[in-house]
Amino acid sequence: MGKKKSVVLLVIYTLLIAVLCFICTVSFSYGTDNLYTFSSVMRMMEKDADLGLAYGANADAGAYLGGGYSAVYYPEGVISAREYADNLDGMTDEEQADYAANYVRYPDENGSVYLEKGVACNEDGTVMSSFEEAFSSALETVTQRFARLRVDGARVEAVDGCMIRVFLPAMMDGEYIAINLFSYTGELDIRSGSDEASATTIFTDMKTDETVADFVQAVNARSSGDTGYVEFVFTDRGRDALATATSGAAETAVTLYFYVGDSLVLNLSVSEAYEQNTLYISGSYTPETANTVAALFSTSIAGTQDDLTFTPSDAYFHTALYGESTVVMLYIAFGVFFVAMMAFFFIRYHRLGFVHLYTYLLFLFAMILCGWSIPFLYLSVETFLAFMLASVLLCVSDAVTFECARKEYALGKTMTSSVKTGYKKCFWKLFDLHIVVAVIAFLVYAISLTALQTAAFVLGLATLFSGVGTLLVNRFGWAVMMGTSKRPGAFCNFRAEEDENE
Amino acid sequence: MNKRLNLLPVWAAISAVIIIAGIVLMALLGFNESPERPASKTFDVYYNVVVDLNDESKAALEEYCESAFAEQGLTYSGKATLAGQSDPVSSSQGSFTATGNDFLLRYTFAADVSDEALASAKAAVEADIEGNEAFLSTTGAETYVSYDTLAQQPLTESVWRGAVAVAVAAVVALIYIAIRFGLGCALTGLIACVNDAFLTLSVFAIARIPVYAFAPMLYAAIAAAVSVVYWLIRCMKLRDDAKDPAAGTLSAQESVANACGATDKIVWLAAGILLVTIAVCAACTAATGAAAVFAGALIAAAAGLYSGMLLAPSVHVKIKAYFDGRRRVRQARYTGKKKSAKADAES
Numbered sequence: 001m002g003k004k005k006s007v008v009l010l011v012i013y014t015l016l017i018a019v020l021c022f023i024c025t026v027s028f029s030y031g032t033d034n035l036y037t038f039s040s041v042m043r044m045m046e047k048d049a050d051l052g053l054a055y056g057a058n059a060d061a062g063a064y065l066g067g068g069y070s071a072v073y074y075p076e077g078v079i080s081a082r083e084y085a086d087n088l089d090g091m092t093d094e095e096q097a098d099y100a101a102n103y104v105r106y107p108d109e110n111g112s113v114y115l116e117k118g119v120a121c122n123e124d125g126t127v128m129s130s131f132e133e134a135f136s137s138a139l140e141t142v143t144q145r146f147a148r149l150r151v152d153g154a155r156v157e158a159v160d161g162c163m164i165r166v167f168l169p170a171m172m173d174g175e176y177i178a179i180n181l182f183s184y185t186g187e188l189d190i191r192s193g194s195d196e197a198s199a200t201t202i203f204t205d206m207k208t209d210e211t212v213a214d215f216v217q218a219v220n221a222r223s224s225g226d227t228g229y230v231e232f233v234f235t236d237r238g239r240d241a242l243a244t245a246t247s248g249a250a251e252t253a254v255t256l257y258f259y260v261g262d263s264l265v266l267n268l269s270v271s272e273a274y275e276q277n278t279l280y281i282s283g284s285y286t287p288e289t290a291n292t293v294a295a296l297f298s299t300s301i302a303g304t305q306d307d308l309t310f311t312p313s314d315a316y317f318h319t320a321l322y323g324e325s326t327v328v329m330l331y332i333a334f335g336v337f338f339v340a341m342m343a344f345f346f347i348r349y350h351r352l353g354f355v356h357l358y359t360y361l362l363f364l365f366a367m368i369l370c371g372w373s374i375p376f377l378y379l380s381v382e383t384f385l386a387f388m389l390a391s392v393l394l395c396v397s398d399a400v401t402f403e404c405a406r407k408e409y410a411l412g413k414t415m416t417s418s419v420k421t422g423y424k425k426c427f428w429k430l431f432d433l434h435i436v437v438a439v440i441a442f443l444v445y446a447i448s449l450t451a452l453q454t455a456a457f458v459l460g461l462a463t464l465f466s467g468v469g470t471l472l473v474n475r476f477g478w479a480v481m482m483g484t485s486k487r488p489g490a491f492c493n494f495r496a497e498e499d500e501n502e
Numbered sequence: 503m504n505k506r507l508n509l510l511p512v513w514a515a516i517s518a519v520i521i522i523a524g525i526v527l528m529a530l531l532g533f534n535e536s537p538e539r540p541a542s543k544t545f546d547v548y549y550n551v552v553v554d555l556n557d558e559s560k561a562a563l564e565e566y567c568e569s570a571f572a573e574q575g576l577t578y579s580g581k582a583t584l585a586g587q588s589d590p591v592s593s594s595q596g597s598f599t600a601t602g603n604d605f606l607l608r609y610t611f612a613a614d615v616s617d618e619a620l621a622s623a624k625a626a627v628e629a630d631i632e633g634n635e636a637f638l639s640t641t642g643a644e645t646y647v648s649y650d651t652l653a654q655q656p657l658t659e660s661v662w663r664g665a666v667a668v669a670v671a672a673v674v675a676l677i678y679i680a681i682r683f684g685l686g687c688a689l690t691g692l693i694a695c696v697n698d699a700f701l702t703l704s705v706f707a708i709a710r711i712p713v714y715a716f717a718p719m720l721y722a723a724i725a726a727a728v729s730v731v732y733w734l735i736r737c738m739k740l741r742d743d744a745k746d747p748a749a750g751t752l753s754a755q756e757s758v759a760n761a762c763g764a765t766d767k768i769v770w771l772a773a774g775i776l777l778v779t780i781a782v783c784a785a786c787t788a789a790t791g792a793a794a795v796f797a798g799a800l801i802a803a804a805a806g807l808y809s810g811m812l813l814a815p816s817v818h819v820k821i822k823a824y825f826d827g828r829r830r831v832r833q834a835r836y837t838g839k840k841k842s843a844k845a846d847a848e849s
Binding site: 315 | 526541547548582583584585586587588589590597598600601604605617620621632633646648649650651652653654655657659660663664666667668669671672674675678679682716719721723724726727731734735738768771774775776778779782783785786789791792793795796799835
């Protein structure tokens with residue numbers, strides 16, 4: 001490569017790196033009273049709720065993101081001791097005595113809840129066995145729903161054996177929707193009619209020994225881009241029931257009401273007879289809300305009319321699990337790694353270290369851009385760890401290519417020949433190494449869930465970038481930068497045998 | 503000659519003892535998931551004011567609680583201030599909004615803390631609040647003290663799917679190795695991979711190292727990936743050496759010893775960089791909860807190094823000897839002419 005061409009390419013390459021560096025890492029405010037903010041890609045990237053850091057558009061306003069929300073589901077017949085005390089407040093002594101006679105404090109005189117006699121506990125204050133069974137079943141249903149959300153960090157806890165405390169990390173668009181909807185219990189029912197009050201169930205021919213499962217096979221969430229939809233898969237009998245219910249829809253619009261227990265979840269206007277096994281409902285669902293609604297309906301197929309009904313309490317915000325400064329600490333860890341890495345490359349390879357620096361920065365910015373633009377990726381401790389593993393792979397790979405070329409140069413070959421032969425010798429080794437790691441990572445991504453899934457995808461993606469970086473970008477950078485030097489041996493800190501003898 | 507190659511029974515025994523003990527403990531006790539607080543008790547102080555929260559009152563409540571706990575000899579494992587949230591203003595919004603005037607002061611205790619002690623602490627805190635008229639009159643606050651016993655419900659799907667994912671990924675990666683480097687190398691790699699994943703899990707199970715629920719499978723995946731990478735480095739050298747015509751005269755042990763001798767440096771270098779990088783991450787996040795996640799990854803990386811340096815090479819001596827023996831038998835049975843001889847005859 002000619003010197004002029006090298007200089008031009010190097011300037012373009014450097015400008016590209018500088019622009020990417022600016023876009024990815026620099027944030028600032030501007031305008032009158034700093035009204036506007038330019039947010040870097042790194043700042044806009046989603047971050048794990050466990051990390052805790054003010055970020056995004058509200059960061060400067062002091063908004064705290066990360067952490068999560070919890071709420072308690074109180075079953076019918078169970079009220080908190082605080083609510084019990086509040087209820088007593090406005091009553092006369094006689095009313096208080098009547099009211100108190102209906103409740104027993106649980107589990108003891110210091111308990112945090114009161115159980116209603118005849119609903120949750122017997123006259124002697126012991127918990128009714130039917131309540132225990134119903135609570136156990138409801139707890140399992142709620143646990144299934146939160147598990148189906150597949151949100152990293154979601155928790156379900158049984159509290160004192162008679163309440164359910166749920167927690168969702170602040171990584172969703174609608175934590176409220178999920179917490180609220182998942183408190184609905186009972187059997188899935190689809191009703192049809194011209195209005196909600198007069199609507200009747202479409203499963204009119206359900207026999208006493210049958211359940212909704214004989215009509216509705218499954219409820220799934222589907223998505224297309226940013227739009228989510230709920231997919232109802234009916235059995236043949238369910239399809240017939242739906243066809244009957246919508247048979248007159250062409251003349252008079254029919255509305256289908258989808259219930260879980262006594263709670264209306266959604267309604268759907270139908271303007272023509274529907275005679276298919278699969279029904280798709282979109283509305284204004286995002287993939288996340290569609291998943292929430294599908295999880296609710298799906299777990300309600302096995303529900304019964306006797307299920308416990310729940311009332312969710314007020315929610316509380318929890319701060320981030322790992323503490324507020326974790327993101328900053330991760331940046332510091334990366335900084336230490338980066339400085340140590342560059343010190344090694346500059347000391348051992350002198351100006352050839354710039355080749356690795358440019359390759360590594362391109363790799364870094366490519367990962368940051370992917371982390372921001374791919375919807376399910378976010379910065380977490382696990383994804384950071386995966387990124388660092390791939391960083392080590394890139395560093396070792398670059399060092400191996402440099403060492404291969406060094407060995408060839410030591411044999412007295414020209415620098416161009418040394419680089420060519422060095423790359424030829426290590427190309428398939430590095431290719432195999434990257435392919436194997438990428439295969440492992442992407443397969444783990446395809447099968448696993450939540451934290452491991454995201455970390456595996458980051459490792460796979462970073463390994464691909466590492467492979468491209470070390471086998472293509474690094475070589476390109478080497479050719480460009482070496483073209484600007486009159487003494488390529490000194491540029492790379494390589495010595496031919498003659499030099500060593502001297 | 504590398505002495506470590508002759509010590510297969512030793513490495514196998516070490517691995518077997520740790521893995522068997524680990525599997526037994528995993529089956530009986532599972533992992534120490536104490537950071538997830540699978541069972542715990544919480545002590546809540548609810549505080550609500552009409553207008554705005556008062557930091558002095560908050561601090562007073564904390565002081566009351568902590569002095570009550572100290573009096574009862576109670577030690578809490580977690581303390582959090584939870585801000586009250588209200589439902590979204592409109593149905594189109596999906597997230598909560600902060601009320602700004604109520605919060606829960608929540609202390610978390612181990613599940614074995616006695617209810618009597620918590621009840622006494624509750625009474626003490628209530629008495630302190632009641633006795634501090636200034637506290638109540640100046641803020642007009644509503645307070646309520648309660649405690650509960652919690653049992654976390656396991657969300658197991660991610661755990662078993664993680665295990666299946668690691669197993670499938672390792673097998674597929676080793677099929678690639680079998681195609682590129684031969685069946686013997688793939689078998690050794692599989693043994694090393696399985697060993698490292700189980701060894702890592704076993705160390706966590708035996709040493710009762712506290713881990714988050716997601717972490718064991720993450721570490722198993724790291725151990726498997728690292729193990730495959732180290733073994734791949736050996737495989738590349740073995741394949742290069744096999745191209746040398748003189749390689750046919752070497753025994754399996756000599757071949758493996760030569761390959762190990764030539765690649766030890768790069769394996770040590772890669773392992774060193776990896777371990778130092780993870781250690782730096784752990785050190786930098788030492789003040790946060792993330793340090794434990796990085797520290798656990800050190801064990802996975804170390805397990806990969808163990809089999810990369812000791813177990814896999816010594817296993818491969820046996821496997822290579824077996825495959826070499828089969829090849830020699832096949833060659834001895836071959837009665838046809840060699841390609842070169844055929845070419846000579848045709849010309």
